[in-house]
Amino acid sequence: xxxxxxxxxxxxxxxxxxxxxxxxxxxxxxxxxxxxxxxxxxxxxxxxxxxxxxxxxxxxxxxxxxxxxxxxxxxxxxxxxxxxxxxxxxxxxxxxxxxxxxxxxxxxxxxxxxxxxxxxxxxxxxxxxxxxxxxxxxxxxxxxxxxxxxxxxxxxxxxxxxxxxxxxxxxxxxxxxxxxxxxxxxxxxxxxx
Amino acid sequence: xxxxxxxxxxxxxxxxxxxxxxxxxxxxxxxxxxxxxxxxxxxxxxxxxxxxxxxxxxxxxxxxxxxxxxxxxxxxxxxxxxxxxxxxxxxxxxxxxxxxxxxxxxxxxxxxxxxxxxxxxxxxxxxxxxxxxxx
Numbered sequence: 001x002x003x004x005x006x007x008x009x010x011x012x013x014x015x016x017x018x019x020x021x022x023x024x025x026x027x028x029x030x031x032x033x034x035x036x037x038x039x040x041x042x043x044x045x046x047x048x049x050x051x052x053x054x055x056x057x058x059x060x061x062x063x064x065x066x067x068x069x070x071x072x073x074x075x076x077x078x079x080x081x082x083x084x085x086x087x088x089x090x091x092x093x094x095x096x097x098x099x100x101x102x103x104x105x106x107x108x109x110x111x112x113x114x115x116x117x118x119x120x121x122x123x124x125x126x127x128x129x130x131x132x133x134x135x136x137x138x139x140x141x142x143x144x145x146x147x148x149x150x151x152x153x154x155x156x157x158x159x160x161x162x163x164x165x166x167x168x169x170x171x172x173x174x175x176x177x178x179x180x181x182x183x184x185x186x187x188x189x190x191x192x193x
Numbered sequence: 194x195x196x197x198x199x200x201x202x203x204x205x206x207x208x209x210x211x212x213x214x215x216x217x218x219x220x221x222x223x224x225x226x227x228x229x230x231x232x233x234x235x236x237x238x239x240x241x242x243x244x245x246x247x248x249x250x251x252x253x254x255x256x257x258x259x260x261x262x263x264x265x266x267x268x269x270x271x272x273x274x275x276x277x278x279x280x281x282x283x284x285x286x287x288x289x290x291x292x293x294x295x296x297x298x299x300x301x302x303x304x305x306x307x308x309x310x311x312x313x314x315x316x317x318x319x320x321x322x323x324x325x326x327x328x
Binding site for chain 1: 198199201202203205206208209210211212213214215218219221222223225226227229
């Protein structure tokens with residue numbers, strides 16, 4: 001509730017002509033917005049472009065935000081739609097490679113500690129598994145696990161029904177686990193996670 | 194106890210963490226925001242469509258005003274006889290009356306589009322403030 005108040009405070013400032021107040025909104029949401037865009041499109045440059053365009057759209061249509069949902073939900077809906085439109089327009093496909101293309105040794109070479117190497121390896125593997133999912137499923141996984149959004153919020157953002165979100169979440173989870181189990185290097189450190 | 198898929202994925206995600214926005218993201222975005230200019234009009238109909246509608250309307254008016262007069266000229270009569278002689282074989286009911294009915298409806302439709310456009314612009318001017326990117 002406090003977040004909503006604070007968001008509303010900045011929105012009112014922006015609408016009264018103090019456009020510099022928008023930087024507070026950017027600072028608050030930029031990581032989540034970028035992360036969601038990145039998980040959907042799978043590419044850093046495209047994710048930055050999508051995130052920037054989404055914020056511009058938000059700025060342009062701030063006056064139409066009536067507060068029926070939280071500002072964050074409204075913002076993520078814009079990011080989700082912008083990202084899905086982008087990947088469809090640019091025909092960004094789902095990853096077709098059968099095997100995980102990176103060797104764990106590469107991470108040992110580039111990292112200072114074993115733990116850092118573990119983390120980077122797992123991160124890349126998880127990213128790889130996400131890229132094997134449908135764009136919509138990646139978005140749902142990201143919103144649910146990375147941003148802790150509830151099923152109801154995800155329904156509002158994606159426009160999907162509650163049961164559809166649950167089914168997609170279940171299938172996506174299963175697929176991620178299968179991909180990771182198939183590709184992971186069986187070392188004690190990874191199993192500890 | 195065996196961990197569920199849900200817990201395993203959650204742990205992986207917590208362990209690996211989320212990506213952060215690139216350095217300078219906020220500054221770059223704010224410089225784009227600075228280029229946004231206030232404006233008070235969103236045009237929901239494309240300018241091309243409005244131009245075509247106005248041209249079609251003007252064309253129909255000119256046709257309606259000039260054709261009867263032009264047909265009074267002898268050269269126009271010979272043109273009609275020589276070029277569109279086939280019209281004389283069409284039954285009277287769909288010859289001139291048919292064309293005039295179609296022309297009348299086209300006229301009404303064009304006038305409707307013009308009135309709609311004017312009302313739309315008028316409303317948009319006062320009711321839909323917004324921003325425009327000029328960079």
